[in-house]
Amino acid sequence: MNEILDAILAPDTTSADFAGLTIPESYRAVTVHKDEAEMFAGLATKEKDPRKSLHVEDVPVPELGPGEALVAVMASSVNYNSVWTSIFEPMSTFGFLERYGKLSPLTKRHDLPYHVIGSDLAGVVLRTGPGVNAWGPGDEVVAHCLSVELESSDGHNDTMLDPEQRIWGFETNFGGLAEIALVKSNQLMPKPKHLSWEEAAAPGLVNSTAYRQLVSQNGAAMKQGDNVLIWGASGGLGSYATQFALAGGANPICVVSSDQKAEICRKMGAEAIIDRNAEGYKFWKDEQTQDPKEWKRFGKRIRELTGGEDIDIVFEHPGRETFGASIYVTRKGGTITTCASTSGYMHEYDNRYLWMSLKRIVGSHFANYREAWEANRLIAKGKIHPTLSKTYTLEETGQAAYDVHRNLHQGKVGVLALAPEEGMGVRDEEMRAKHLDAINRFRNV
Template sequence: MESILSAVVSGEATRQDFAALPLPESYRAVTVRKQEAEMFAGLESRDKDPRKSLHVEQVPVPELGPGEALVAVMASSVNYNSVWSSIFEPLPTFGFLERYGRHSPLGKRHDLPYHVIGSDLAGVVLRTGPGVNAWHPGDEVVAHCLSVELESADGHGDTMLDPAQRIWGFETNFGGLAQLALVKSNQLMPKPGHLSWEEAAASGLVNSTAYRQLVSRNGAGMKQGDNVLIWGASGGLGSYATQLALAGGANPVCVVSSPQKADICRAMGAEAIIDRSAEGYRFWKDEQTQDPREWKRLGGRIRELTGGEDVDIVFEHPGRETFGASVFVTRKGGTIVTCASTSGFVHQYDNRYLWMSLKRIVGSHFANYREAWEANRLVAKGKIHPTLSRTYTLDETGQAAYDVHRNLHQGKVGVLCLAPEEGLGVRDHELRARHLDAINRFRIAAPPAG
């Protein structure tokens, strides 16, 4: 592994040099273990501790198959699916791996008693399998997390509709929170040259998800002038949605939970901000009963901030806690687009406000390759910036996942894998200098470590 790291850090190794590097027999990776899948049985979600379930251990290097690439991972990041994996919710990920194992002989590689998790990476291609022509050893890349077989006609209009679509590092093995990762070649995209490894690794999943959800015609199809309500606007998803709204000429209405998070949104350029904690919104009277008066109060507050207009789009991901309010406050003919349910999967809303006002609920899940590529292209051009607030070592991944689980973070948190320190991997120093303040925006505002 030292020879691989030396070649990457030198910045002078050629394709031939990388292709000639010997591969190790094993590598360090963050795993969950099948035998521990019931370790949190009986506990509430909030009481499950990723520091107890995530392990950093040596695992064998997987066999490289057709259409695949083995990547040296310089940095990765923690997404909420990493938290789900670590607390075995909504169910242990080993069921995904078992089904993949039944899919094909190559799929059997993924069905193991351990799961290497993680759905982001920035790194360098080491090897490519048969049939890979667009990528070569030595290419500096980031990866999006759509793993797709494309053997069904259903996936050829939109690969997210392929019946064999999976999220890499969550529904497949050999993910990005490791020193090496196995990906399909059509997951690879060029690493933005002005970013360090950890900065480049921060955007893939969340930026692509937000792009499809908000911008793409597969999502809300946002246009100039739209009012967009963004829940958790300083968080991993919301921070990219806020940037995409601003870059696209829309008006984000940012919902946050603290003055510090409100300041982050202002620093991004947002003006309409609701601090839901300071304003005391309580959308549920108890576990079974929502409070429509609070929906109306939120709607009134939105109109105060927009000059009397309701929102055209609601960027939804909290789920159960907020969904009733989201449906209510959307304008007639507007769109509620949802990609997650971090507060609960069973949503309740008053259907009268949906059908009688001709509103739409759109489900959005990650992004296809084209959408992920366009989202990455915006980052590479300096139009959208990483929202990295803190970086952890590979051995500290459990703490990183704990902090995300407890919402102790801003934006995204990164993990150094092979990279020995932060700040490495920058190639375009001129572009970086023009955007340095924006790149560091979330780092400056990061709260103390949890």
């Protein structure tokens, strides 16, 4: 691994040099163990501690197959699916790996007693398998997390509809929280040249997810002038939705949980902000009963911020806690796009406000390659910026996941893999200087 890192850090290493590097037999990775899948049995979700379940250990380098690439990972990041994996909710990810392992002799590699997690990376291609022509050793890349087989016709209009669609590093093995990752070549995209390794690794999953959910025709198809309600507007997903709304001429109504988070939204350029804790919104009277009076109070507050207009699009991801309110406040004919459900999957809402007002609920899950590419292109052009707030070492990934689990973070938290320190990997200093304030907006908040 030291030889690989030296080659990456050297300014004159050629593609041929990278191709000539020896691939080590093993690498360090963040894993969960199959025999520990019941370790949190009986505990409430909030009591489950990723620091106890996540391991950093040496694992064998996987066999490289057709259409695949081995990437030296300089940096990665923690997403909420890393938290789900670490606490084995809503189910153990080893069920995903077992099912994937039955698909073919090649996918059998993924069915192991350990799971290398992580759905983001920025790094350098080391090797490519047969049939890979677009990428080669030495290419600096980021990876999106859509893994598809595309042997069914269902996925050829929209690869997210492939029956064998999976999220890499969550539903597959050999993810990005490691020194080496195994990806399909159609997961690779160019690393934005003005960003450091950790900055480039941070947007991947959440940026692409927000793009499809809000901007794409497969999601809400946001247009200029739309009033967009964004839950968790300073968080991992919401911070990108807020940027897309502002960049696209829409009017984001940002819902946050503290004045600190409200200030981040203001720094992004948002003006309409609701601090739900300060204003005391409680959409549930108890575990079984929602409070429509709170929906109405919330809707009134929104209209105060929009000049009397209702919401055109709701960017939904908390799920159970907020979904009833989201349905209610959306205008007639409006759209609620939903993913993730971090507060619970079993949504409840009053269907009268959906059916009689002709509203639409659109399910949205990650993004296809084209959507991910477009979202990354906007990062590379400096139109959308990373929301990295803090960076951890690979050994500290358990703490990073704990912070995300407890919502102690802002934006995204990064993880250094092979990169020895922050700030490395910038190739376009001139462009970086133009956007430095925006790049650092979430830092040290």
